[in-house]
Amino acid sequence: MALQKKYVGFLVLLVVLGITGFKGVDAAGECGNASPDTEAWKLAPCAAAAQNEKAAPSKSCCLQVKKIGQNPDCLCAVMLSNTAKSSGIKPEVAVTIPKRCNLADRPVGYKCGAYTLP
Numbered sequence: 001m002a003l004q005k006k007y008v009g010f011l012v013l014l015v016v017l018g019i020t021g022f023k024g025v026d027a028a029g030e031c032g033n034a035s036p037d038t039e040a041w042k043l044a045p046c047a048a049a050a051q052n053e054k055a056a057p058s059k060s061c062c063l064q065v066k067k068i069g070q071n072p073d074c075l076c077a078v079m080l081s082n083t084a085k086s087s088g089i090k091p092e093v094a095v096t097i098p099k100r101c102n103l104a105d106r107p108v109g110y111k112c113g114a115y116t117l118p
Contacts, residue, residue, distance in 0.1 A: 053093045
């Protein structure tokens with residue numbers, strides 16, 4: 001009788017999970033537990049440099065790009081994020097910032113959507 005109750009309990013659990021659409025545990029994204037839109041705010045000092053290829057990136061911009069750029073997937077996701085787009089960032093210009101910051105360990109040749117980091 002006890003075994004039958006456990007079996008019925010297990011079946012009820014499966015049915016409940018099936019009805020509620022169990023999706024499992026969400027994995028971390030390109031930027032770990034932070035969203036690319038949240039990380040994009042950290043690149044606020046880069047706004048002018050991401051809109052104008054001739055604008056020199058500030059020291060604070062380069063420091064943030066260096067931090068986020070340690071994970072090229074995250075840097076790419078940030079540059080292509082909704083926050084970046086709504087801020088007027090030009091992705092074709094933004095991908096040049098690591099080079100303009102003279103970052104030696106930048107991900108040269110990394111494909112970022114339709115763009116390639118120089």
